[in-house]
Amino acid sequence: MSEQDDRESKAMTEDMKEKALQVTAEDFVNYLNSFGGEIRCSYCGTGDYGVAPDPAGKGTAMVATPVPNFKGVGIWLYPATCQSCGHTIFFSASFVSRQIFKD
Numbered sequence: 001m002s003e004q005d006d007r008e009s010k011a012m013t014e015d016m017k018e019k020a021l022q023v024t025a026e027d028f029v030n031y032l033n034s035f036g037g038e039i040r041c042s043y044c045g046t047g048d049y050g051v052a053p054d055p056a057g058k059g060t061a062m063v064a065t066p067v068p069n070f071k072g073v074g075i076w077l078y079p080a081t082c083q084s085c086g087h088t089i090f091f092s093a094s095f096v097s098r099q100i101f102k103d
């Protein structure tokens with residue numbers, strides 16, 4: 001486990017998990033757009049990244065990855081997918097939700 005993974009697992013308290021689940025697709029799009037400019041896909045160089053809602057339609061889509069050798073520990077990620085080629089990038093749900101709810 002790297003230091004970053006360790007910080008990630010410790011950072012995801014029950015409160016942060018709840019906040020990560022409350023982030024809507026619109027919140028995530030606004031977060032991505034807060035970096036300004038026209039950000040294009042890093043693979044095809046032409047497409048815009050799109051964000052999908054979760055299957056229940058309440059929050060933004062999220063995936064979780066297990067951390068090898070640590071049962072019950074994982075990293076939650078928000079995906080953004082290129083609308084031209086399908087290349088998908090991931091953002092840390094704990095980091096992004098902390099930025100969105102920091103006020």
Ligand SMILES: [Zn+2]
Nearest residue numbers: 041044082085
């Ligand atoms: Zn692309």
